[in-house]
Amino acid sequence: MKRLVIALTTLLAVTASVLAAGLLVEARGPFDRAFARQHGAHLAAGFDAGKATADQVAATARVTGVTAAAGPFPTVSVRPRTVVPPPPGGPAPAAPPGIELPPVTIVGRADPGGDVDRLELTGGRWATGPGEVVWLAGTVPFVPFEVGGQFTAGGTTLTVVGFARSAGQSAQAWATPATVAALSGPHGFQMLYRLASAGTDADVNAARKAVEAAVPPEALTSGASYLAVQRVAERMAALFLPFVVAFGVLGLVMSVLVIGIVVSGAVGSETRRIGILKALGHTPAQVARRYLAQALVPAAAGAAAGAVLGNLAAVPVLTDEFSGGAALEPWISVVVPLGALAVVAATALAPALRAARLRTVEALAVGRTPAVGRGRAARRLLGRLPLPRPVTLGLANPFTRPGRSATIAAAVALGALGVTFGVGLALSVGGIQTALNRRDAGDVVVIAERPGDPAATVEAAVRAQPGTARYFTTTRLELPVAGLAGPVQTVAFDGDASWATYEILDGRWFAGPGEAVVPTGFLTAAGLRVGDDVVVGGTARLRIVGEVLDLRSDGIRLITDGRSLAGLDLVEGFSEVHVELAAGTAPQAWADAFNAGHALLHAEVNTGELSGTVVALDTMAGTLTLLLVAVAGLGVLNTVVLDTRERVHELGVCKALGMAPRQTVALVLTSVAGIGLVAGLAGVPAGIALHGAVLPAMGRAAGTRLPASALDVYGPALVAALATGGLLIALAGALLPAGWAARTTTARALRTE
Amino acid sequence: MTQTATAADARRGVPSIRSVTMTAVDRALIECAGVTKRYDNGTPALAGLDLRVRAGEALAVLGPSGSGKSTLLNLVAGLDRPSAGTVTVDGVRVDRLGEAASARYRRERIGMIFQFFNLLDDLTVLDNVLLPAQLARTPRAEARTRALELLRYLGIERFRETYPGRLSGGERQRVAVARALMNRPPLLLADEPTGALDTASGHDVRKLLTELNRDGQTLVLVTHDLALAEACATRTIELVDGEVAR
Numbered sequence: 001m002k003r004l005v006i007a008l009t010t011l012l013a014v015t016a017s018v019l020a021a022g023l024l025v026e027a028r029g030p031f032d033r034a035f036a037r038q039h040g041a042h043l044a045a046g047f048d049a050g051k052a053t054a055d056q057v058a059a060t061a062r063v064t065g066v067t068a069a070a071g072p073f074p075t076v077s078v079r080p081r082t083v084v085p086p087p088p089g090g091p092a093p094a095a096p097p098g099i100e101l102p103p104v105t106i107v108g109r110a111d112p113g114g115d116v117d118r119l120e121l122t123g124g125r126w127a128t129g130p131g132e133v134v135w136l137a138g139t140v141p142f143v144p145f146e147v148g149g150q151f152t153a154g155g156t157t158l159t160v161v162g163f164a165r166s167a168g169q170s171a172q173a174w175a176t177p178a179t180v181a182a183l184s185g186p187h188g189f190q191m192l193y194r195l196a197s198a199g200t201d202a203d204v205n206a207a208r209k210a211v212e213a214a215v216p217p218e219a220l221t222s223g224a225s226y227l228a229v230q231r232v233a234e235r236m237a238a239l240f241l242p243f244v245v246a247f248g249v250l251g252l253v254m255s256v257l258v259i260g261i262v263v264s265g266a267v268g269s270e271t272r273r274i275g276i277l278k279a280l281g282h283t284p285a286q287v288a289r290r291y292l293a294q295a296l297v298p299a300a301a302g303a304a305a306g307a308v309l310g311n312l313a314a315v316p317v318l319t320d321e322f323s324g325g326a327a328l329e330p331w332i333s334v335v336v337p338l339g340a341l342a343v344v345a346a347t348a349l350a351p352a353l354r355a356a357r358l359r360t361v362e363a364l365a366v367g368r369t370p371a372v373g374r375g376r377a378a379r380r381l382l383g384r385l386p387l388p389r390p391v392t393l394g395l396a397n398p399f400t401r402p403g404r405s406a407t408i409a410a411a412v413a414l415g416a417l418g419v420t421f422g423v424g425l426a427l428s429v430g431g432i433q434t435a436l437n438r439r440d441a442g443d444v445v446v447i448a449e450r451p452g453d454p455a456a457t458v459e460a461a462v463r464a465q466p467g468t469a470r471y472f473t474t475t476r477l478e479l480p481v482a483g484l485a486g487p488v489q490t491v492a493f494d495g496d497a498s499w500a501t502y503e504i505l506d507g508r509w510f511a512g513p514g515e516a517v518v519p520t521g522f523l524t525a526a527g528l529r530v531g532d533d534v535v536v537g538g539t540a541r542l543r544i545v546g547e548v549l550d551l552r553s554d555g556i557r558l559i560t561d562g563r564s565l566a567g568l569d570l571v572e573g574f575s576e577v578h579v580e581l582a583a584g585t586a587p588q589a590w591a592d593a594f595n596a597g598h599a600l601l602h603a604e605v606n607t608g609e610l611s612g613t614v615v616a617l618d619t620m621a622g623t624l625t626l627l628l629v630a631v632a633g634l635g636v637l638n639t640v641v642l643d644t645r646e647r648v649h650e651l652g653v654c655k656a657l658g659m660a661p662r663q664t665v666a667l668v669l670t671s672v673a674g675i676g677l678v679a680g681l682a683g684v685p686a687g688i689a690l691h692g693a694v695l696p697a698m699g700r701a702a703g704t705r706l707p708a709s710a711l712d713v714y715g716p717a718l719v720a721a722l723a724t725g726g727l728l729i730a731l732a733g734a735l736l737p738a739g740w741a742a743r744t745t746t747a748r749a750l751r752t753e
Numbered sequence: 754m755t756q757t758a759t760a761a762d763a764r765r766g767v768p769s770i771r772s773v774t775m776t777a778v779d780r781a782l783i784e785c786a787g788v789t790k791r792y793d794n795g796t797p798a799l800a801g802l803d804l805r806v807r808a809g810e811a812l813a814v815l816g817p818s819g820s821g822k823s824t825l826l827n828l829v830a831g832l833d834r835p836s837a838g839t840v841t842v843d844g845v846r847v848d849r850l851g852e853a854a855s856a857r858y859r860r861e862r863i864g865m866i867f868q869f870f871n872l873l874d875d876l877t878v879l880d881n882v883l884l885p886a887q888l889a890r891t892p893r894a895e896a897r898t899r900a901l902e903l904l905r906y907l908g909i910e911r912f913r914e915t916y917p918g919r920l921s922g923g924e925r926q927r928v929a930v931a932r933a934l935m936n937r938p939p940l941l942l943a944d945e946p947t948g949a950l951d952t953a954s955g956h957d958v959r960k961l962l963t964e965l966n967r968d969g970q971t972l973v974l975v976t977h978d979l980a981l982a983e984a985c986a987t988r989t990i991e992l993v994d995g996e997v998a999r
Contacts, residue, residue: 268778376875376916379875380877383876383880388887389884389888400875648872653873654873654884655933656832656886658857658859658863658885658936659856660856660857661853662853663888740851743852745832745833747827750871
């Protein structure tokens with residue numbers, strides 16, 4: 001039993017700690033390594049060639065704080081459209097012909113090297129001739145080409161000859177300067193800077209302002225920080241990190257408590273054995289080693305298993321983000337378990353030294369006659385309560401060993417804290433998922449399978465379908481937004497969407513044209529607040545009236561009334577019609593009937609998205625909570641076994657006097673019930689406080705504020721239920737020894753001295 | 754024919770310290786028939802024992818260590834079960850009782866006195882004496898009145914708030930006797946009641962047990978103490994190797 005408890009508690013601590021340490025290291029590892037290797041650009045600035053000369057742009061390399069620079073490189077903004085499949089025998093096309101892609105900026109670079117942003121070719125070769133392009137590798141949302149793929153842009157046909165990786169994602173495509181110059185479209189320059197100080201957004205923004213001040217007004221058109229790319233790269237791991245660290249710390253504290261209880265209990269219960277060992281010639285050092293080994297051997301087994309589990313648990317967290325690099329650094333699996341074993345050794349050392357220092361005669365004497373005297377006042381006072389005597393005897397029991405009781409209370413409180421936190425986390429994540437699902441409203445969503453299908457045509461088809469109650473249309477577009485690098489996914493709403501707004505975090509939903517709502521990520525990236533104006537598509541000035549919950553495109557999206565974009569030269573976008581059905585209409589039947597009549601439209605029943613991240617979060621939080629509760633329960637079990645063994649003679653006397661088995665069970669259970677109740681009451685507010693600290697941190701890691709509905713998950717009924725968690729953990733842990741105590745033969749118990 | 758303890762006590766002017774109802778002296782209170790108890794290794798502790806104890810009798814069971822004396826007491830008290838044979842006490846087949854029924858049987862019919870007292874050191878004298886009544890869910894006031902009567906009768910009332918550790922051996926055994934009598938059991942079992950006492954305290958306890966039996970309390974004593982047997986017992990048997998030698 002002792003060995004099992006020690007092994008399990010160490011397993012919990014090491015699993016969570018390996019995962020936490022692994023996430024801490026691996027979250028930044030791949031990005032940081034690639035960025036350092038490539039000498040990545042802290043700031044990638046774009047300039048309007050019509051407002052600044054190449055010499056003026058080149059002069060920005062001497063701005064204060066810039067330690068290295070590359071450029072100016074000529075750039076051109078184009079709208080690629082896939083046109084020709086690759087030659088026979090070549091790779092299959094990654095995108096069908098005729099698809100218009102979001103606008104991209106092609107940068108003219110003669111070679112991939114240089115002092116800053118040394119590009120790494122991941123496929124094909126560098127562009128050396130006219131009409132050749134190298135595409136950015138591994139970018140979101142997808143790479144539309146294979147090597148050899150072609151597209152038209154800027155009035156000519158370009159061929160993708162290779163793929164290159166830029167840690168700071170300085171551009172979406174590269175070509176020779178001559179190729180860039182030959183393309184028609186808005187021309188400009190790009191400068192890449194490395195900064196002396198680039199640790200924070202403020203550092204990079206300061207450099208951006210310095211660059212802006214060094215060129216003519218409005219010449220600087222964009223200034224992309226590497227920190228935005230870094231945050232995206234670390235997002236998944238960063239999201240998990242706060243609660244995994246929380247569980248890691250809980251696990252370690254729990255280990256210290258439970259191992260302390262177990263080893264102290266072993267020394268306490270084996271005092272006589274220690275006396276005998278010493279009488280037979282064991283030295284104090286041998287005794288100390290014996291009790292240290294009792295803790296360290298099972299702890300080593302638990303630590304080894306925990307290291308394996310921690311590595312396994314890291315796979316789903318890291319695989320998605322770092323392709324091909326899901327394994328943790330090997331040293332983590334060595335250092336963390338060794339650290340945990342050091343904690344175990346330190347915890348076990350005190351009782352082991354106590355055992356070593358026991359005098360032989362005292363040990364033999366104490367082993368025969370248990371110490372008495374503590375908790376008498378509690379027994380007398382509780383004995384006066386109008387409760388059955390076995391209950392009051394049980395309730396008074398913790399006072400006879402206050403140190404042990406306090407320790408086990410702390411362990412149960414940690415278990416209750418873990419349950420409270422874990423339940424709150426699951427509810428919050430579920431709430432966030434529900435809130436996110438509001439983005440995809442409607443019983444059925446009708447999707448245009450090709451871009452550019454007129455919204456009116458799609459709407460007419462939906463309107464004509466029997467069972468339609470109401471609907472609205474959303475169209476996804478890629479539009480430039482002043483102050484943000486690259487195109488921003490813009491969602492244009494047409495029709496009455498008042499019944500299906502996104503989750504509002506601040507402000508309100510847009511009421512008409514000229515207003516927009518944006519996610520937190522947009523506000524952060526653009527440095528804007530609700531109430532500010534933003535220019536979209538070059539001319540459309542929109543007032544930001546609300547902050548909404550949306551994590552797609554890292555929250556850099558803009559949602560507005562479709563009429564806000566009237567007059568802009570828009571690329572054809574994909575339209576979706578969100579349909580609410582009349583009462584009694586079966587969504588699947590509606591969708592089937594619709595699909596049967598419309599070849600180029602597709603209706604799907606909206607089942608609500610269940611994110612893989614949410615599933616992974618729930619699974620991991622559930623597993624860690626379960627382990628924490630199991631260890632707390634085992635700690636209680638071990639303590640009650642110890643207590644029951646110490647009191648077996650007393651129990652025998654009570655049974656000889658007529659204590660029934662049920663009364664014996666009541667006595668044992670109530671001996672931990674008080675502890676469980678008090679610990680539960682203490683653990684619940686602590687768990688709520690931890691939830692209140694960790695959830696916003698997870699939100700920050702995900703780049704969003706969280707809705708109040710996802711944070712305020714602890715209603716009175718839930719708190720009341722959770723408050724009994726400590727009691728339940730304690731009772732569950734005590735049930736087995738209670739049954740054992742009830743079944744022990746009275747005559748045998750009486751013989752036990 | 755029965756007589757109430759209350760009537761007997763009233764004649765003597767002492768509180769009701771015995772069972773509420775005493776059975777007629779000629780009725781068998783304990784009947785052991787063919788009782789065998791084997792140790793785990795198969796060695797018999799008791800071998801086909803037949804024994805009959807009448808109500809009001811004081812039986813002393815003598816014998817060397819390992820002769821089966823304590824085993825017999827445990828079987829009568831329902832603390833253990835025989836390997837074979839039957840044990841009937843006050844009409845109850847003790848050998849057939851389950852754990853709960855056995856506990857109820859001990860609460861209602863048995864009072865036990867041990868060599869080493871077996872008082873709970875963290876309870877006061879009064880709380881120790883009250884314990885059997887509390888386990889039997891006797892109303893609080895009634896139990897307290899009874900306990901104080903017993904303490905007064907046994908001359909230890911002044912120790913009611915004292916913890917057992919501060920009492921002499923004789924005083925502790927008086928507390929144990931008070932506790933044993935708390936629920937007015939028809940049968941009092943005593944396992945070496947003077948074994949841990951000095952001469953004076955042993956004499957004191959002998960006298961007390963004698964008085965109890967004189968008042969009608971059925972008594973089974975397991976002892977090495979011949980003086981105790983001679984002073985208290987109305988009948989003596991000797992066990993050797995699990996059998997009645999005489």
